[in-house]
Amino acid sequence: MQYAGLCHRPCFGAIRIRNCSSEVDLRRRQVLEQLDGELAKGDDRAALSILKEWQGKHGGLRCFGAARQIPKRIYTLDELKLNGIEASSLLSPLDATLGSIERNIQAAAALVGVCAWNVFHITPQHLFYLSVGFLFLWTLDSVGLNGGVGSLVLDTIGHTFSQKYHNRVIQHEAGHFLIAYLLGVVPKGYTLSSLEALQKEGSLNLQAGTAFVDFEFLEEVIAGKVSGTMLNRFSCIALAGVATEYLLYGCAEGGLADINKG
Known part of the structure; x- marks a missing residue:
C-alpha cells in the first residue's frame, strides 16, 4: 500500500502540470490569434498593445522584449581581431554566390549565341538587330525599373539552383526576426x-x-527626436542578418543595404 501511494502521487502531479501547461498554451494561442487579427487589419498599435499587456505574464509570449542591450562601445580593428572577428568578412558583404551564378548565366548565354549563330546561320544584320533589342531591354530594366527584372531573374535562379544561397537568405531573415522579437519589436x-x-x-x-x-x-x-535607446534597438535589428551569416558561415554575403542603414 505504501508503494502504491508513492506511485500515485507523481501521476496526479503530472496531470496537474499537464492541465496547467495546456491552459497556458491555450491562452498563448488566443493571444497569438488576437495579434494576427490586429496585424491582418493593419492596426499596428493594437497589436503592440496586446503584446505589452501580456508581456511577462502567464500565457504571454515567451521572451518577447526580454533582451537587454549592453552599453555601446567602439572597437578598433585590432581589438576585433583579438576577439576572433574579421571585420572585412563581417562588414563588407560580397554576394559571391549570386556573382558566380551571374557569371555562369553570361557564359551560358554566350554559348547559346554561338550555337545559334552556327545552327541558324545568323547574318551580321540579324545579329545587329538582336544586339540592339537586348541593349534596349537591358536599358529599360536598368533605368525604368531600377534593375528589378534582372534582380528578380537572378534571385529566382539562385533560390532554385543554389541550396547554399537559399539557406543563407533564410538564416539572414531569421536573424532580423529573432533580434527584433527579443528587443520588443x-x-x-x-x-x-x-x-x-x-x-x-x-x-x-x-x-x-x-x-x-x-x-x-x-x-x-x-x-526629429530619435532617442538613443530607439536608435540602438533598430541598429541592432538592421545588423542582425549580417551578424547571423557571419556566426553561421564565417562571412556575410548579403546585407550591404542593412549595414548602410545601421
Missing part, C-alpha cells in the same frame, strides 16, 4: 525571395526582407 511579416515580394507587394524592386511594427520609431523620426 513585433515582426509582422517577411519575404524570402524577390518573387515572393512581387507576389505579396506587387513591386519589382523588393527583395527578401522582414517588416516590423515600427510606428514608434517613425514617430520619433518625424518629430
